[in-house]
Amino acid sequence: MNAVDRVNGPRINTINQVILPEVYQYTLDNGVPVYDISGGTQDVIKIELVFDAGRPYEAKKMVSKATTYLMKEGTRTKDSETIAESIDFYGATLKTSTNLDQIKITLYSLKKHVKQILPIIMEILEEAIFPQHEIENYQRNSIQNLRLDLSKNEVIAYRELTEAIFGSDHPYGYNSTEALYEGIERANLLQHYQQNIGHDNLTVFTGGKIDDSIRQVINESLGQFKRNIKQTLLIPGEPSMSTKLQLPSDNNYQTAIRFGRKLFNRNHEDYHAMYFLVTILGGYFGSRLMSNLREDKGYTYNVYAGIDDFVHGGYFYISADVGNEHVANSIKEIKSELVDLMEKPVEEEEMTLVKNYLMGNFLNMLDGPLNQSQVIRSLVSKGCEVDSLAAMIDSVKHMDTARLQAAAQKYLDPDTLIEVQVGAE
């Protein structure tokens, strides 16, 4: 029996290896690529269809989001309720969503029911009719929800920040408005659907207890889908300028503080360094911003820094909701943390901590076939290869302080950031 050494604790083993998902890549009869990750202990399956059909391809603002929602609200033979009921009946979840770049259809189902549900998905892909009353319903409910959302400081702050970063006519920058919802017409939706939901811009991701019988039913349905797309990509280039926006609000206890700037997509040479750097700054519980603003000073419940990345760009942000009496001090501390990263190299001890934290985080993100499928989908749909995951993990393992400091000087200068405050005047 070992003596208990409570002072030093057990030895911490460095995580050197992350077991990468085994991705089986194949194509369906119609040429649609499939990224297939099979395994797990439960008889569950996730199937995700990703179409390059988001905002960058819109002929009119908000049309990709409306198409996403409404394509499951009526087909030639089934009304909205029938579609919803036939999926719910099998205990499955079918979600349509958009991440700005893409339209996604995601199915979570027990393995035994997949065969019954795929024909419904096929109807949605081939025979959506966008009934007028469903469109009006969507417009009305979206406007009601927008009003509810606009009563929250955090929502206003997010909208202001992303609009300032990308510009109010950019696909990643423009915001929904009541007028935009009201302006959606059935013809816009039909056009977006027919020109952007096709087999030649579709990628399929599957995870869970996949076997040949499941692959066969996928090929018999999704593999037979045929529609040629006719797309125009529209990405205006607009630099973000440093600016300060201050907005009043009815919520008088706290102020939402945001900083941000335009960055780049995942294929950029500085992406890995920024990913690491932003983790140090505000990406985990032990981060510099959390230690300073929350754990040392108690200004906020949560402060966070992160990167949102898309196919054609990305941005960096810091967010904190702080008590009104702490606004000036919080801003001062945030700026001093940014300057610190520019001026001083990160110490070895913190480098080791963040490397180990991120390696453990990769293990977590890649635990089980459903999570693995999500990671692979996120990479591939952002224009990266499957093996870029190994490159990313390798880059974290070998990150050096000089690269981080150079990135901080290039991207984190507080004078170059956009600043947003929503709260008490």
Place this chain on the structure above:
Amino acid sequence: MIEYERHVLSNGLKVLIHEDQSTPLVALNLLYNVGSRDEDEDKTGFAHLFEHLMFNGSKNIPDFDTPIQLAGGENNAFTNNDITNFYDIVPADNFEIALWLESDRMRDLSFDQKGFDTQKKVVVEEFKETCLNVPYGDAWHKLSSMAYGTHPYKWPTIGKVPEHISDSHIDDAKAFFSRHYCPDNAILVIAGQVQADHTLEMIDKWFGDIPCAGHQKKILNQEPAQSEKHSETVKAAIPAEAIFLGFHTEGRKHDDYYTCDIISDILSNGRSSRFYQRLYKKANLFSRIEAYISGTADPGLFIIEGKLPKHRNVHEGLDAIWKELEDIKQHSVTERELEKVKHKIESSLYFSEVSVLNKAISLAFFEWLGDASMINHQADKYNNVTTADVQRVAQKIFTQENCNELIYLKEESA
């Protein structure tokens, strides 16, 4: 079927071990049998504040988070009315780090004045962020104090008022720790890539010498049956008028709990549910409406929450909700609807067991309720519910006398 070993250490710590060799991770879940229901009415919010203090370091470990992050792990905690629950998820190689950390803070937590003061401020900011700075953020405060007169469920876990937190004293924290944070008042679950016998030895090594405190559970006053409708109307700066209804139900271990959960799913789980189709989509009486159960161990609440669009008023909304409830009381639900909801529950049980952390949290929770093996009987409990049960329970709970009604109206602007 989730298999596990169960042991009780000589100091009273209950231990459950579940092996799952399919994951490279190990989850540790440590549940303490203390929640906001164990607080004094004039010192509320303390159990949750104390959860924050547990991260301020212990005798041999100045900071809880650094070693777990160095080990490649993550950790967090939550507090509710009934329990305080801490969990760590770490790479299997470094699993012993979690045992070291959790045992050291159970054994000998540090109480430093600065750390205590900072966490009070953090929790006051959390109070503002979740309850004061958002529309309807005080709804749960109002609804629980309306529904409960006796039972300590009458205040929310965050606390009645921020002053209870900012006024608390470090001596309260010390007393709270020695009373509640002892091995005989805790349940430890290990799940993941472990060998059960070796794991038990390691647990005994780290936790075995923590003294048993002879914990005595406070006997709570149970809530008497409600005999008349409670109602409150609030005028506030809100984006839309809103209705909150709370009906008393049975506790978590009662068979009617499962029936209530099924009724809430029939009303609002999924896009084919009754509320979604009838009240939201077709009639547009609501812009959002949902039904759910509070899920507490002692008798809880069945809650209906709806936001009204501009052109509708609360009377129309209330009439429509009651019409739906009367429909179930008179006609129950169809066999197909019941089957649909059972399929959904079956699915969500399967999906929840994908994650080793979820399994650890659930095992600890069911052990706390009285028997960890309940984890393997949940599907049966739901499957046993019949359309007759649905009608019987609806008739029992959806009455005016059993109803707590909270209405938000827009404040007239000056």
